[in-house]
Amino acid sequence: AQKVTQAQTEISVVEKEDVTLDCVYETRDTTYYLFWYKQPPSGELVFLIRRNSFDEQNEISGRYSWNFQKSTSSFNFTITASQVVDSAVYFCALKRNAGNMLTFGGGTRLMVKP
Amino acid sequence: GAGVSQSPSNKVTEKGKDVELRCDPISGHTALYWYRQSLGQGLEFLIYFQGNSAPDKSGLPSDRFSAERTGGSVSTLTIQRTQQEDSAVYLCASSLDISGGLQNTQYFGPGTRLTVL
Numbered sequence: 374a375q376k377v378t379q380a381q382t383e384i385s386v387v388e389k390e391d392v393t394l395d396c397v398y399e400t401r402d403t404t405y406y407l408f409w410y411k412q413p414p415s416g417e418l419v420f421l422i423r424r425n426s427f428d429e430q431n432e433i434s435g436r437y438s439w440n441f442q443k444s445t446s447s448f449n450f451t452i453t454a455s456q457v458v459d460s461a462v463y464f465c466a467l468k469r470n471a472g473n474m475l476t477f478g479g480g481t482r483l484m485v486k487p
Numbered sequence: 488g489a490g491v492s493q494s495p496s497n498k499v500t501e502k503g504k505d506v507e508l509r510c511d512p513i514s515g516h517t518a519l520y521w522y523r524q525s526l527g528q529g530l531e532f533l534i535y536f537q538g539n540s541a542p543d544k545s546g547l548p549s550d551r552f553s554a555e556r557t558g559g560s561v562s563t564l565t566i567q568r569t570q571q572e573d574s575a576v577y578l579c580a581s582s583l584d585i586s587g588g589l590q591n592t593q594y595f596g597p598g599t600r601l602t603v604l
Binding site: 406408410415416417418419420423464468473474475476477479480 | 518520522529530532535537543546576578580585591592593594595596597598600
């Protein structure tokens with residue numbers, strides 16, 4: 374069975390602080406896909422990034438960066454110099470190669486205060 | 488181009504009534520997915536379509552739930568004899584297809600908030 378754990382239910386930071394959102398996953402598959410989605414107050418899930426299990430290269434996109442480590446089954450997400458607009462619930466998700474459903478973590482609510 | 492759209496955005500109904508929720512996927516996307524988001528259960532997968540076919544219906548919570556897709560495009564999720572525990576946000580997503588690679592990235596709509604009184 375697949376499982377995604379986001380141990381941090383809620384994080385509060387002050388604007389311009391760096392913040393890391395943790396994601397740990399469990400799967401017996403050797404090929405799988407990991408995702409991060411952002412859910413702002415409007416409710417829509419916005420796709421942020423996808424990572425294949427065979428590609429451990431970390432990625433940076435502007436203020437966002439992702440650290441994928443198969444050895445620890447983690448796919449952590451860092452926001453550098455956070456902004457109020459980053460306030461949202463962030464979900465980590467896992468997809469099997471053979472299946473089509475996304476297994477989501479419980480989400481981390483990030484509050485960035487001015 | 489346009490994203491995934493869902494209607495209605497909000498639906499309030501009385502216990503025991505039937506409801507229909509609609510999803511319009513991104514144009515050209517052959518795969519369509521339904522999820523439910525509730526406070527107690529988080530984000531749960533319900534069903535997916537490849538074209539008009541739903542190969543796996545095991546995620547539907549009960550036989551009161553059904554879904555169909557016509558013309559490889561619009562999908563309708565129907566809940567019969569609604570119960571209070573059906574109250575949730577129902578999210579629809581679509582992807583280019585179900586193969587490996589970037590094509591199976593799921594893009595979500597804004598959801599339908601269902602409240603059963």
